[in-house]
Structure formats: structure tokens, C-alpha cells
Amino acid sequence: MIEQAPVADLSLREVARQAGVSHNAPYHHFADRTELLRTLSAMGMRELLAAQVAAAESVADPRERLIAVGMAYADYAVAHPNAFALVFDPEYCIPGSPSDESGPLIEENQRMLSALVAEAEPALDEAGVAALSAALWATVHGLAELVSTGHLPVQAIEPALRALAPRG
Numbered sequence: 001m002i003e004q005a006p007v008a009d010l011s012l013r014e015v016a017r018q019a020g021v022s023h024n025a026p027y028h029h030f031a032d033r034t035e036l037l038r039t040l041s042a043m044g045m046r047e048l049l050a051a052q053v054a055a056a057e058s059v060a061d062p063r064e065r066l067i068a069v070g071m072a073y074a075d076y077a078v079a080h081p082n083a084f085a086l087v088f089d090p091e092y093c094i095p096g097s098p099s100d101e102s103g104p105l106i107e108e109n110q111r112m113l114s115a116l117v118a119e120a121e122p123a124l125d126e127a128g129v130a131a132l133s134a135a136l137w138a139t140v141h142g143l144a145e146l147v148s149t150g151h152l153p154v155q156a157i158e159p160a161l162r163a164l165a166p167r168g
Contacts, residue, residue, distance in 0.1 A: 003082065004082075007082060012027065041086045041092040041093050045093070047076065052109065070161045074157045078147055081148040117133045139164055143161070
């Protein structure tokens with residue numbers, strides 16, 4: 001359902017209707033709509049992380065690996081705009097206080113990005129890696145948002161990433 005409609009349109013009653021079960025059945029699994037959306041947010045984060053890990057594993061060169069991970073991030077946003085929006089919706093993934101399910105995934109994503117940045121820019125100290133990681137994440141996220149909402153063409157992603165990726 002999340003692939004076809006924005007999160008705002010999702011209700012437990014509609015989930016039950018589409019699943020062909022009683023309208024009370026979802027409450028056996030989720031306390032309320034918020035719990036369902038937090039679960040879907042974590043699922044989206046898991047899928048996003050898996051796409052990035054697969055991209056990182058497919059490339060040997062450190063700079064190209066960062067670009068591939070950025071492309072995977074943006075590709076996920078374009079292919080799954082509603083799930084992508086939910087992953088970072090502060091109502092369901094509370095900044096600084098993610099769910100028990102999302103927290104480890106977010107930490108793993110940050111560790112992966114930091115490791116890739118450190119590999120691409122070995123002269124950086126820990127603070128430099130943290131700063132560059134944050135800058136690259138913000139850039140890729142912004143590109144993904146702009147493309148997934150139609151403000152930039154998808155063809156803009158790779159040249160932008162290539163222009164900004166560290167050169168070692």
C-alpha cells in the first residue's frame with residue numbers, strides 16, 4: 001500500500017480491508033497506526049541500507065564506491081518515494097531517539113558511510129571523516145529528495161555525485 005499512496009492515506013482499517021481480514025485484526029500486531037508506521041519506517045531503512053551495502057560491495061575503488069552508495073541511496077528514493085519519506089519522517093523516526101528497530105540500522109548506515117569516507121580520504125582525522133560524512137549524506141539526501149519530488153531530473157544525480165566525491 002505504501003508504494004501506491006502517501007503515508008497520510010494509510011489507515012489500519014484500510015490495511016485490514018486490503019488484507020481481507022476484520023478491521024480489528026491489525027490491532028493484534030500493532031497497537032495503533034503510529035506503531036505500524038514506525039515498523040514500516042524501519043523496514044524502509046533496512047531496504048535502503050541493503051541497497052547501499054550491495055552497491056558498496058560491487059565496486060573496488062574507494063571513490064567509485066562512495067558514488068555507487070550515493071546512487072543506491074538516490075535510486076531507492078526515486079523507486080520508493082513514499083517509503084523513503086517515511087524512513088526520515090521525524091514523527092515516526094524521531095531524531096536522536098529512533099525506535100529499537102531503526103536505531104541499529106541508522107548506526108550501521110553511519111558506520112558504513114564513515115568507513116567509506118575514511119577509505120576514500122585516508123588523510124582525514126576522525127573529526128574530518130565525521131564532517132565529510134555529514135556533508136556527503138546531506139548532499140545525497142538533498143539530491144534524492146529533489147529528484148524523488150520531481151524538482152531535478154534523475155540524470156542530475158550521478159554528475160552531481162561525481163563533482164562532489166572526494167578525490168583522495
